Amino acid sequence: MFDKSTWIKLPRNVVVGHDVLSDLGAVVDDLSVAGRPLVVTSPTPNRLVGDRVRAQLGSNPATVTVEKAGFDAVERVVEAAKAEEATYLVGLGGGKPIDTAKMAADRLGFGFVSIPTAASHDGIVSGRSSIPEGDTRHSVAADPPLAVVADTEVVAAAPWELTTAGCADIVSNYTAVEDWKLAYRLQNVEYSEYAGALSRMTAEMLVENADSIKQGLEESAWVVVKALVSSGVAMSIAGSSRPASGAEHLFSHRLDRIAPDRALHGHQVGVGAILVAYLHEGEKGMWRNIRDALAVIGAPTTAADLGFDDETVIEALTTAHRIRDRYTILGNGISEAAAREAATKTGVI
Numbered sequence: 001m002f003d004k005s006t007w008i009k010l011p012r013n014v015v016v017g018h019d020v021l022s023d024l025g026a027v028v029d030d031l032s033v034a035g036r037p038l039v040v041t042s043p044t045p046n047r048l049v050g051d052r053v054r055a056q057l058g059s060n061p062a063t064v065t066v067e068k069a070g071f072d073a074v075e076r077v078v079e080a081a082k083a084e085e086a087t088y089l090v091g092l093g094g095g096k097p098i099d100t101a102k103m104a105a106d107r108l109g110f111g112f113v114s115i116p117t118a119a120s121h122d123g124i125v126s127g128r129s130s131i132p133e134g135d136t137r138h139s140v141a142a143d144p145p146l147a148v149v150a151d152t153e154v155v156a157a158a159p160w161e162l163t164t165a166g167c168a169d170i171v172s173n174y175t176a177v178e179d180w181k182l183a184y185r186l187q188n189v190e191y192s193e194y195a196g197a198l199s200r201m202t203a204e205m206l207v208e209n210a211d212s213i214k215q216g217l218e219e220s221a222w223v224v225v226k227a228l229v230s231s232g233v234a235m236s237i238a239g240s241s242r243p244a245s246g247a248e249h250l251f252s253h254r255l256d257r258i259a260p261d262r263a264l265h266g267h268q269v270g271v272g273a274i275l276v277a278y279l280h281e282g283e284k285g286m287w288r289n290i291r292d293a294l295a296v297i298g299a300p301t302t303a304a305d306l307g308f309d310d311e312t313v314i315e316a317l318t319t320a321h322r323i324r325d326r327y328t329i330l331g332n333g334i335s336e337a338a339a340r341e342a343a344t345k346t347g348v349i
């Protein structure tokens with residue numbers, strides 16, 4: 001029997017650029033996925049580019065529209081795929097339809113093609129699927145897309161906050177890697193130098209070039225999508241979300257439990273990264289660079305920016321370690337006083 005946990009699974013074709021939606025038919029032909037697609041999308045992406053996508057796929061493919069993320073939607077896609085005798089899935093939109101398609105494809109044993117219309121987080125390319133269920137929000141392993149087709153004209157026209165969320169998800173790789181190295185040193189957790197270095201470099205490049213990432217610039221959408229691809233590859237090399245998810249993600253998952261959908265995933269992990277960088281390195285550390293980069297891009301840097309009150313941030317930071325079995329700087333939990341000091345010193349509260 002194979003031990004698939006040691007396999008590095010990557011997308012085969014990653015096509016990013018202006019008007020690449022027009023290449024979708026050729027990209028799919030190149031994959032040799034014979035048969036019928038089923039398009040999984042959500043209302044806005046479907047309205048914006050659904051017809052263009054279906055026209056490229058031929059044979060008038062059926063479409064499932066997902067309004068709310070959850071396993072009900074995954075089940076609906078699985079049933080529709082069987083009824084339509086589909087042989088592969090196409091996820092079109094933001095994280096909600098793409099992760100629904102990714103999870104449904106995993107259940108069906110199908111391949112899927114990811115067509116992001118927003119650069120909101122690295123799930124649009126990764127081998128991780130995050131479907132909200134009860135209190136659980138963190139990702140689980142699922143095969144990555146066979147291909148990613150990201151049209152930068154479409155992504156650049158999406159609401160700017162989705163792009164700033166994607167930037168913040170990348171910036172948070174900095175603290176994720178610090179946490180991963182800490183877990184390696186203290187808990188003998190398996191660490192990949194390649195995945196760690198790739199993830200950290202991706203975060204550093206974004207922090208260093210933050211002032212060139214601007215609303216309305218297609219070039220900026222291109223930079224962010226490439227960084228999300230790089231982060232997804234780091235997770236594929238690691239075989240886990242460790243390179244891109246540390247304590248700042250635990251903090252965000254905790255906020256999601258307290259108030260689902262109040263703020264975007266990337267924005268929450270960005271603020272989490274400011275706090276966690278402070279916890280790692282103290283006052284003189286990287287937290288200022290992280291905060292400044294987020295501020296330049298226009299991503300939230302405070303509890304108020306996220307729409308949370310100060311006490312909720314303290315509660316999330318002091319209870320985040322309970323989210324999952326993943327060792328981070330939060331260890332077995334930090335005290336309320338330590339959380340308050342980090343949040344106050346960094347200006348998060």
Ligand SMILES: NC(=O)C1=CN([C@@H]2O[C@H](COP(=O)(O)OP(=O)(O)OC[C@H]3O[C@@H](n4cnc5c(N)ncnc54)[C@H](OP(=O)(O)O)[C@@H]3O)[C@@H](O)[C@H]2O)C=CC1
Pocket residue numbers: 042043044045048069093094095096097099117118120121122123124126128129130131132139154155157158159162264265
């Ligand atoms: N795999 C992973 O690692 C991760 C996965 N996730 C998952 O991703 C989801 C969140 O991702 P997110 O992208 O924010 O969610 P959505 O797919 O819900 O997209 C966010 C919003 O943007 C809209 N939208 C998408 N593209 C465009 C566009 N081009 N122009 C205008 N509006 C657009 C959507 O419209 P509409 O309302 O019509 O859909 C939606 O209102 C969650 O379901 C979460 O579970 C989150 C983090 C990590």
Ligand SMILES: O=C(CO)COP(=O)(O)O
Pocket residue numbers: 121122123128130137138139140169241244245249250
């Ligand atoms: O969002 C992710 C990486 O950016 C995935 O992380 P989780 O495994 O914590 O959900």
Ligand SMILES: [Zn+2]
Pocket residue numbers: 121122169244245249265269
């Ligand atoms: Zn993330």
